[in-house]
Amino acid sequence: MKKVLITLDYNPNSEKVVNKGKELAQLMDAEICLLHVLADVRYYGMQYEPFMGYEGYAFPVDFRIQEEFVKVAQDYLDKTATHLGKKDITTHLAEGDTAKSILEYAEEWKADVIVMGTHSHGTLEKIFLGTVASSVLEKTKIPVYMVPTGK
8 A cells, every 4th residue: 555545624633634644654655645625615606586585695706715715725735734744745625525526536546545534423413414434434445544533
C-alpha cells in the first residue's frame, strides 16, 4: 500500500483524523492526499416563481460566494498539509455529495486506503439521515480506516 487518502471536514476533531492518517502513512511509507468535499451552494441562489406561499429569496445573490467557499476550503487543506510538516502532501478539493465524491476520488487517485473520522451521532439521526462514513463503508471497494472522533 502506497497511497493514503485522508478525508477532512470542518470539525475541530479532524486533527485526530489527520494525525492518525499520517501515522498510518508513515508506517506504510505511503503518499498522502488530503481530501475535503465542499457541498454545492449554488442552489441557494435559485430564483423560483412563488409556490405554496414561498417566494424564495428576496435579495440578490452574489454568485462569487461559491468562489469564496472554494478559497476558504483550499486554504484549510493547505494549512492542514503544512500542519503535517511534509512538503510532498497533495490536496484535493471536491464539490458535491460527500460520500460519492470521496468514493469517486479515491478510485481516481488509486488510493490504497481511505482514512476518515466517525462522529458520535444519535441513533435516530443515523436511521433517518445516515452518515457519510456509513455510506462510504457500504459502497467502497477500498479499505477504510475509521478514526473515532467523538467524546
